[in-house]
Amino acid sequence: MRLEAAGGCGIGIPVLHSGSDLSQLRLLVAVASFGEKNAEYLRRVIERYRALPMHVHVVVLSEAPKQLGAGVEARIGLPARNPWSLPFAHKQIFAERIGLYDLFAFSEDDMDVTEANIQAFLQATSALASDEIAGFLRFETGPDGAWSLPEVHGSYHWRPESVRARGPYTVAEFTNEHSGFFILTQAQLRQAIASGGFLRAPHEGRYGLLETAATDPYTSCGFRKVLCVSHMGEFFIHHMSNRYAGQLGLSLSAFKEQLETLMQIGCGRHPATTLCRTESNMPRNRWSKSYYEQPCSEVLRLLPNRSKQVLSIGCGWGATEAKLRERNVEVTALPLDSVIGPAAAKLGVEAVYGTLNECFERLAGRTFDCVLITNLLHLLAQPWSLLEACAPLAKAEGSVVIAGPNFDFLKVWLRRAFAGAFRRKLRSFNQSGISVCGPSGAARHLSRLGFSGSRARWLSGLSAGGNRGIPRPLRRLAARGWALHAWRSVAR
Numbered sequence: 001m002r003l004e005a006a007g008g009c010g011i012g013i014p015v016l017h018s019g020s021d022l023s024q025l026r027l028l029v030a031v032a033s034f035g036e037k038n039a040e041y042l043r044r045v046i047e048r049y050r051a052l053p054m055h056v057h058v059v060v061l062s063e064a065p066k067q068l069g070a071g072v073e074a075r076i077g078l079p080a081r082n083p084w085s086l087p088f089a090h091k092q093i094f095a096e097r098i099g100l101y102d103l104f105a106f107s108e109d110d111m112d113v114t115e116a117n118i119q120a121f122l123q124a125t126s127a128l129a130s131d132e133i134a135g136f137l138r139f140e141t142g143p144d145g146a147w148s149l150p151e152v153h154g155s156y157h158w159r160p161e162s163v164r165a166r167g168p169y170t171v172a173e174f175t176n177e178h179s180g181f182f183i184l185t186q187a188q189l190r191q192a193i194a195s196g197g198f199l200r201a202p203h204e205g206r207y208g209l210l211e212t213a214a215t216d217p218y219t220s221c222g223f224r225k226v227l228c229v230s231h232m233g234e235f236f237i238h239h240m241s242n243r244y245a246g247q248l249g250l251s252l253s254a255f256k257e258q259l260e261t262l263m264q265i266g267c268g269r270h271p272a273t274t275l276c277r278t279e280s281n282m283p284r285n286r287w288s289k290s291y292y293e294q295p296c297s298e299v300l301r302l303l304p305n306r307s308k309q310v311l312s313i314g315c316g317w318g319a320t321e322a323k324l325r326e327r328n329v330e331v332t333a334l335p336l337d338s339v340i341g342p343a344a345a346k347l348g349v350e351a352v353y354g355t356l357n358e359c360f361e362r363l364a365g366r367t368f369d370c371v372l373i374t375n376l377l378h379l380l381a382q383p384w385s386l387l388e389a390c391a392p393l394a395k396a397e398g399s400v401v402i403a404g405p406n407f408d409f410l411k412v413w414l415r416r417a418f419a420g421a422f423r424r425k426l427r428s429f430n431q432s433g434i435s436v437c438g439p440s441g442a443a444r445h446l447s448r449l450g451f452s453g454s455r456a457r458w459l460s461g462l463s464a465g466g467n468r469g470i471p472r473p474l475r476r477l478a479a480r481g482w483a484l485h486a487w488r489s490v491a492r
Contacts, residue, residue: 022054028101030090033109041110061089085202087213108180112238120234127167135225138239147252150244155288158339160272170230170266178211192221281433291316302485307369314376318344374403391449399487410477439484446486454486
């Protein structure tokens with residue numbers, strides 16, 4: 001498929017097109033399949049590969065024997081004791097047979113890879129730089145047939161500054177490299193092995209074991225995964241189990257709006273900006289800022305009713321700001337980046353793009369009834385400097401409302417107290433990407449900046465209900481988050 005132009009800079013609907021001859025190419029496919037849960041999907045995956053008009057050999061990686069049919073090789077056993085290490089078994093197989101095949105693909109056992117996907121990869125590869133690999137995204141379908149993209153959630157986001165032209169393609173980088181599938185040319189595989197990062201023992205870091213095995217070419221071997229946003233329709237793969245449909249992932253319509261924004265950036269018609277750091281260095285991106293944050297009623301209740309003009313710093317897709325708009329509040333927002341910003345602007349929010357310093361320069365002379373900051377302060381190397389920059393933006397009787405994760409939550413506190421490596425990492429911003437801060441420190445600093453009063457609230461969850469059933473002395477240990485309202489004069 002390709003994306004025909006449909007106005008703007010060229011985002012449209014997928015249409016089929018013929019590609020080059022595949023008959024002379026040799027493809028080695030390793031499919032990771034643990035247990036019998038996906039047995040029917042595995043059968044369909046094998047049939048799909050065997051129907052390709054090329055020389056294909058399929059190896060199924062499994063912890064136990066399976067009925068796979070004639071011509072399918074089985075590699076039984078785990079690379080390590082942890083069952084999630086199974087996908088790492090493909091690496092040694094690829095290395096052993098590197099001279100026998102032209103293409104090497106790794107896949108989970110429910111990924112419906114098509115001939116059009118492989119054609120798209122080959123065509124894009126010829127236009128990309130030597131350190132770029134054309135990547136794919138999974139899509140799922142709900143009961144109503146609607147598409148969703150499970151990789152697009154939480155703190156994962158586009159890098160606006162990465163948009164660039166590669167021949168007929170506009171490409172960009174997305175921070176979630178996992179998609180349950182990758183394909184490499186022989187030259188790319190040789191380069192990955194030579195880097196020393198490919199043939200590593202099972203390991204995890206930013207991702208868990210399963211995801212790490214499927215992303216190592218991008219995260220450990222010197223390559224970058226790029227998505228061909230101008231031809232994205234050719235790089236969608238159906239995740240047949242639809243495991244996350246209705247629970248996780250962005251809708252296709254909202255994703256297409258992001259693609260259109262990326263194309264506008266590529267055309268020079270929209271800025272390419274990022275507000276500030278939004279991701280931690282902790283495993284699984286813990287405590288990173290969500291671009292799809294849900295409104296927290298407890299936080300919103302802290303905003304004084306008299307607040308008619310609010311500045312939201314670190315705005316994502318605009319769900320919180322939309323709640324303020326329902327209260328007839330004028331909202332000015334500093335979006336996390338210029339790709340997610342248009343989602344909030346579409347809801348009637350004034351978006352100001354740039355880095356934090358650039359945005360504050362653009363806001364010079366303006367003041368607001370309330371400044372709102374959620375889940376961002378702890379991701380800055382100097383969190384109190386943000387409060388210092390915000391103070392002049394609050395009116396004489398204005399206020400500031402801040403919310404963030406609670407690093408005194410019992411499970412976190414115990415790890416800080418008894419797990420030395422965890423404690424040392426969390427103490428170092430360079431290692432963790434975290435500045436441990438809380439409501440008392442924020443209140444003290446705001447007091448020095450002229451805010452005469454403050455009130456803190458412990459939250460059981462920033463998108464959940466309150467913790468009123470928990471005794472007050474224990475709320476700090478039981479709370480996953482906190483919120484603080486600080487005011488000047490009679491702003492309460």
